[in-house]
Amino acid sequence: MNRLAPLETFLEPGDGAAIPLPGLLAALYGPLRLGRPDSAPYVFANFASSLDGVVSLNPKGRSGGGEITGFNRHDRMVMGILRSVADAVIVGAGTLRSVPHHLWTPGHIYPDLTTSFVELRRSLGRSGEPLNVIVSARGDLDLSLPVFSSGEVRALIVTTKAGVRKLEERRLPDSVSVQSVSGDDHLEASSVLTAVQQSGRAELLLLEGGPTLMGEFLSEHLLDELFLTVASQIVGRSSMGERPGLVSGRTFAPELPLWSSLAGVKRAADLLFLRYRFRASGAAGLTAVGPTST
Ligand SMILES: NC(=O)c1ccc[n+]([C@@H]2O[C@H](COP(=O)([O-])OP(=O)(O)OC[C@H]3O[C@@H](n4cnc5c(N)ncnc54)[C@H](OP(=O)(O)O)[C@@H]3O)[C@@H](O)[C@H]2O)c1
Secondary structure (H helix, E strand, C coil): CCCCCCCCEEEECCCCCEEEEHHHHHHHCCCEECCCCCCCCEEEEEECCCCCCCCCCCCCCCCCCHHHHHHHHHHHHHHHHHHHCCCCEEEHHHHHHHHCCCCCHHHHHHHHHHHHHHHHHHCCCCCCCCCEEEEHHHHCCCCCCCCHHCCCEEEEEECCCHHHHHCCCCCCCEEEEEEEECCCCCHHHHHHHHHHCCCCCCCCCCCCCCCCHHHHHHHHHCCCCCEEECCCCCCCCCCCCCCCCCCCCCCCCCCCCCEEEEEEEEEEEEEEEEECCCCCCCCCCCCCCCCCCC
16 A cells, blocks of 8 residues: 555644544544543534535435545545544435445545554444444335445434334344434434434544535534545536535524634645534524634
8 A cells, every 4th residue: 555644734623632543543643632521422523525615426326425535545544533433423314325335434434544443443442333323314224235234333223203114114134223213304413412322332423424414413503523624626516406515404694603613724735634613502503603703
């Protein structure tokens, strides 16, 4: 494998728990601090966006986040580190449908670094892979997909009562559990978090999209932090909705402005790795938050 160059760091948060990255990952990423003692679970998202704000190109077979960064190895290394520290990785069913053969594990995204990822998880007292959480209102999921059938990960499907009925028509693999929460065509992010907490350790939770689920977490003020990779390509749009941005199905500004503060900046060649903090309150409803004054 070609050696990766270390990320360049321009801004790094000084607070949060120090994550003991093993030698190789520490050399590549630099120091990592994450989470707050007063916030459990700490919910952090990871997205990749083009320069013009697109997170999915959308044609079938080419709609995953990898297309946005050109399957950049630094981005995959960062994704692997974030998955390694997470108790669970949460995605919406739309994201699963766009990358149906994916497993939300660190080794799946960057196999050559698997040994370092395993070492990192062990040093954090986390054994095995992060729980893979799939959020679906309809429960119309293909249970033969690897995330459910490979046995390599434990999967939790969070769905509605109607979704449970749909899933009960088929035999669930042993590695899959289902939690029903109230709601019809949409589930509240708070109930998703409760379901994850009921399934085991849930101190650090990674949200990997997609835009619909992201909108729900932001609207309930349940996102603490966003790790955003900005790729240097412009992909364009022919119509709104065809190529989503970070959020779908929710609007914030101007009525409900939702500002964040810049907490981290790293770079690998033309790619930027940004960290933005939100004031997650855990309370339902929005409070207006203004921009940070300079
Ligand atoms: N660039 C990146 O970093 C990145 C990251 C993630 C995803 N993506 C891309 O984003 C696209 C998918 O977008 P999306 O908005 O469809 O993604 P999504 O949020 O993953 O999926 C939407 C679907 O998930 C379920 N869902 C989400 N929120 C829900 C809620 N609050 N309550 C109940 N069900 C909920 C529903 O499933 P049911 O239909 O089963 O009811 C809904 O149709 C894909 O192309 C994916 O590759 C890009």
